[in-house]
Amino acid sequence: MRGWRVGVPGEAHPALAAAAVAALDAYTAATAEHDRATLAAVVADGADGTPTMRIDVLVEDAILGALARHPVNVLTEETGWVDHGSALTLVIDPVDGSANAAAGVPLAAFSAAVAEDGVFTEALTVWLDTGRSWWARAGEPSPLRTSGRTALSGAAVSLLRPHTADPGAGAAWWEVARRAARVRILSTSCLEGALVAQGATDAFADAATDTHRLVDIAASVVLAEAAGGAVRDVFGRAVELDTDLTRRWSGVVAATPELADELATVLREACQAGRDG
Amino acid sequence: MRGWRVGVPGEAHPALAAAAVAALDAYTAATAEHDRATLAAVVADGADGTPTMRIDVLVEDAILGALARHPVNVLTEETGWVDHGSALTLVIDPVDGSANAAAGVPLAAFSAAVAEDGVFTEALTVWLDTGRSWWARAGEPSPLRTSGRTALSGAAVSLLRPHTADPGAGAAWWEVARRAARVRILSTSCLEGALVAQGATDAFADAATDTHRLVDIAASVVLAEAAGGAVRDVFGRAVELDTDLTRRWSGVVAATPELADELATVLREACQAGRDG
Numbered sequence: 001m002r003g004w005r006v007g008v009p010g011e012a013h014p015a016l017a018a019a020a021v022a023a024l025d026a027y028t029a030a031t032a033e034h035d036r037a038t039l040a041a042v043v044a045d046g047a048d049g050t051p052t053m054r055i056d057v058l059v060e061d062a063i064l065g066a067l068a069r070h071p072v073n074v075l076t077e078e079t080g081w082v083d084h085g086s087a088l089t090l091v092i093d094p095v096d097g098s099a100n101a102a103a104g105v106p107l108a109a110f111s112a113a114v115a116e117d118g119v120f121t122e123a124l125t126v127w128l129d130t131g132r133s134w135w136a137r138a139g140e141p142s143p144l145r146t147s148g149r150t151a152l153s154g155a156a157v158s159l160l161r162p163h164t165a166d167p168g169a170g171a172a173w174w175e176v177a178r179r180a181a182r183v184r185i186l187s188t189s190c191l192e193g194a195l196v197a198q199g200a201t202d203a204f205a206d207a208a209t210d211t212h213r214l215v216d217i218a219a220s221v222v223l224a225e226a227a228g229g230a231v232r233d234v235f236g237r238a239v240e241l242d243t244d245l246t247r248r249w250s251g252v253v254a255a256t257p258e259l260a261d262e263l264a265t266v267l268r269e270a271c272q273a274g275r276d277g
Numbered sequence: 278m279r280g281w282r283v284g285v286p287g288e289a290h291p292a293l294a295a296a297a298v299a300a301l302d303a304y305t306a307a308t309a310e311h312d313r314a315t316l317a318a319v320v321a322d323g324a325d326g327t328p329t330m331r332i333d334v335l336v337e338d339a340i341l342g343a344l345a346r347h348p349v350n351v352l353t354e355e356t357g358w359v360d361h362g363s364a365l366t367l368v369i370d371p372v373d374g375s376a377n378a379a380a381g382v383p384l385a386a387f388s389a390a391v392a393e394d395g396v397f398t399e400a401l402t403v404w405l406d407t408g409r410s411w412w413a414r415a416g417e418p419s420p421l422r423t424s425g426r427t428a429l430s431g432a433a434v435s436l437l438r439p440h441t442a443d444p445g446a447g448a449a450w451w452e453v454a455r456r457a458a459r460v461r462i463l464s465t466s467c468l469e470g471a472l473v474a475q476g477a478t479d480a481f482a483d484a485a486t487d488t489h490r491l492v493d494i495a496a497s498v499v500l501a502e503a504a505g506g507a508v509r510d511v512f513g514r515a516v517e518l519d520t521d522l523t524r525r526w527s528g529v530v531a532a533t534p535e536l537a538d539e540l541a542t543v544l545r546e547a548c549q550a551g552r553d554g
Binding site: 036099103104105106129130132156161162164165174177178182183184185186187195198199200201 | 380382433439441442451454455459460461463464472475476477478
């Protein structure tokens, strides 16, 4: 339907494909076998210091098991950096949208990018509830095409949920909601990034809350750029490979560079105005 | 997975089942054959005076064709009231989440309730992008079970998008976002209502914008009540069968009567405070 693939594409790097297949299998088994409370239970602190749910651990463990045969480095949500001395690094979010996944809201994704000598070259996002996938390799023709929209006025924008207790971030969120034609909160950054690459929505943004880790936006960089879009950080920081998972961004994924720049500017200025009261 | 059905249940009323099957087939064909602009084109004014997209007409026409052999009354989004002198009325939203459907955001639903002599007795919501369905008949045991949550604090709440230009509705939206643990905007009322019945989210609400028509919430009344939940209107109006599609509600679908009442009260009071400045 509409050019969406189901399953893992044959052109994907073997390590990327192996990780995705392991994630799909583990996710399907975990959600069939465990109830919501079990899946949502906090069982560890992740590599970035934030709490980890059991669903995250179950899927990540399956991925790392599948990758044992592949000589690549891995940077992943819970375990962090696993260095195998390779020129290739997989940047993986085993379960993007963990809260959705644990609760039974069917919007969760496996998402990973391949970095070659520090440059993102390939990405795959798989909607774990349906098997639909989005794949691209930098510099190669892709069937993905963004909407091409260049202005926030009239745009359909996905946002992370508002941080109502932060006057700056709260004002930034509201300003985008005020200017956009449509606002959605799907609570799954990687799937929302894929929908921008697919042309189904015009943009996705973290409204200046510095919530995004690299694993939340790395795949969207490759997918969006292959489809004619662009990724920015609200505060102008480069979205680049870094093994320090405590780094944060306020990512903006948009249909065009113009829209990405406008969204980043609107969010940054509204955030500053909100902080200044 | 998790007790979700795929397809139309065998226990459903034959007219309800026929309508759902026709909707699934027509939606699949329409989204495969037409591009976004064609699906989103406004081709008519609906029975309630709001614009109708081509995707709505294509699916509704297929439903009405399938129902020609069934001697029931029909109340539907675009055509309005079709009286066949029956004690049974189907209240149908052919494509809930039309904007999602036209754009390619895979969150759209067929949703319908059966009213017998004016009382809602059965409902079926089908996620058109996947075929998953939620069905219940009033007074019969159901596998659907809400989360049981009784308080807004800590709750995961789905909301319609905020109406930022309306000080009352804007304040009401923000107040729920401030009190809830999670906020989502999936832009499909019927699917969000089904997720409450399923226990995946705690509540869904129209934040005092009077956007809901009967077709947007009728099925949620049956599904939520069968699962232990409740439906309210923010301003206390009864959600009841009425063939006048210009009537509007600010619907609240919640895991328990307590949570429904709290949400309606919070929304009403915040809306009033916002209006008063």
